[in-house]
Amino acid sequence: xxxxxxxxxxxxxxxxxxxxxxxxxxxxxxxxxxxxxxxxxxxxxxxxxxxxxxxxxxxxxxxxxxxxxxxxxxxxxxxxxxxxxxxxxxxxxxxxxxxxxxxxxxxxxxxxxxxxxxxxxxxxxxxxxxxxxxxxxxxxxxxxxxxxxxxxxxxxxxxxxxxxxxxxxxxxxxxxxxxxxxxxxxxxxxxxxxxxxxxxxxxxxxxxxxxxxxxxxxxxxxxxxxxxxxxxxxxxxxxxxxxxxxxxxxxxxxxxxxxxxxxxxx
Numbered sequence: 001x002x003x004x005x006x007x008x009x010x011x012x013x014x015x016x017x018x019x020x021x022x023x024x025x026x027x028x029x030x031x032x033x034x035x036x037x038x039x040x041x042x043x044x045x046x047x048x049x050x051x052x053x054x055x056x057x058x059x060x061x062x063x064x065x066x067x068x069x070x071x072x073x074x075x076x077x078x079x080x081x082x083x084x085x086x087x088x089x090x091x092x093x094x095x096x097x098x099x100x101x102x103x104x105x106x107x108x109x110x111x112x113x114x115x116x117x118x119x120x121x122x123x124x125x126x127x128x129x130x131x132x133x134x135x136x137x138x139x140x141x142x143x144x145x146x147x148x149x150x151x152x153x154x155x156x157x158x159x160x161x162x163x164x165x166x167x168x169x170x171x172x173x174x175x176x177x178x179x180x181x182x183x184x185x186x187x188x189x190x191x192x193x194x195x196x197x198x199x200x201x202x203x204x205x206x207x208x209x210x211x212x213x214x215x216x217x218x219x220x221x222x223x224x225x226x227x228x229x230x231x232x233x234x235x236x237x238x239x240x241x242x243x244x245x246x247x248x249x250x251x252x253x254x255x256x257x258x259x260x261x262x263x264x265x266x
Contacts, residue, residue, distance in 0.1 A: 023056075025113035028146055028210070030062040034119035038142040038214045048147065048169040049121050052210040053203065056150075060210065064121045064139055067165045067201075100158035100200060103230055107153035110169075110228050110237040112213060113146050120144030120212040144212035147226055147237065151203040158200035159209060160230050167201070168230065170252070171213055173244055174223040182252030183216075183244055186229055218245035 030051075051062035101107060119141030127135040147169065151157050160168055172180045203209055213226055224242040228235040 023109065023111055023148075023150055025111065025116065025146055025148055026057055026060040026208075028060055028062055028116055028118055030118050032064060032119050032121070032139070032141045034117065034141045034143045036142060037217050038120070038122065039217065047123070047166045048211040048213070049166045050201070050209060050211055051118075051121075052208075053201065054207060056206065056208045062118060062146075062210065100202060101153070101155050102233075103149075103157050103159050103203075103228070103235070104233050105235055107151065107155070107157050108159075108228070108235055109150040109152050110226055110235050111148045111150060112226055112237045112240060113148070114240050116146055117143050117215070118146050118212050120214045143215040145215060145240075147211045147213050149203065149209040149211075149228065151205055151207050154205050156202055156204050159203055161201045167209065167211055168228065169211065169213070170227045170229055172225050172227050172236075172252075173242075173249070174239075175249065180225070181249050182227070183248035184252055216242065216244045216248070218243045218248070220244055220246050 049064065050067050051064065052060050052066060054060070120143070121139040121141055123137045123139055125135050126138050149159060149167065168186055170182050170186050171184045173183045175181055201209065221241065221243050223239045224244070225239050226237040
């Protein structure tokens with residue numbers, strides 16, 4: 001068959017990105033550099049902050065305030081719209097009243113890159129008597145691996161959001177009994193809040209969302225993975241090696257509360 005090589009090539013092109021088999025994390029750039037490893041008391045939920053949403057270009061600039069009022073540019077403030085394959089128009093972020101395809105294993109892939117280290121942003125409050133709100137939030141940046149949520153479909157999908165600035169991811173670790181268990185607590189999604197109205201973030205076809213997963217230190221070396229939690233859906237990243245403290249198994253859960261000891265150190 002004379003055209004067989006051409007058919008094989010076309011099949012590769014058509015299935016390549018949408019199957020995510022050849023996905024490569026872009027080269028990431030970030031103004032805020034990490035300063036060591038996170039090592040602190042337990043807090044209410046791990047926050048996987050959104051640093052970027054857009055096309056998977058060769059280079060991507062990470063922005064801590066990407067989804068905040070401070071960081072929104074005209075594209076993120078409602079003037080830039082996208083169409084999916086059936087020509088339905090969507091904005092960057094929407095409420096549950098607007099239709100979007102739910103994220104699931106048929107249209108979404110989760111990938112972590114352990115060859116790059118970025119700064120995972122950990123917020124803390126700074127008191128300021130001159131501020132109308134009594135202060136402001138600043139960030140410590142700790143060593144983290146970039147995590148990408150990839151839309152592998154031909155349609156726009158909706159990713160559940162936490163305060164429109166982070167996504168519901170949880171890190172899991174393999175126990176000595178060969179069981180996967182959460183070692184983080186899912187950040188609260190505010191699905192019951194009328195103020196946020198079950199917000200979702202729109203991810204157009206061939207676009208990615210970039211967040212960051214903290215790199216832990218501890219006496220127990222094992223396999224780790226990241227899990228995207230949405231209702232009954234679980235989407236997993238590839239496995240990677242890492243170190244944690246065994247006490248982290250006591251706190252991990254798939255809701256917004258630690259399962260046992262919230263006062264234990266990392």
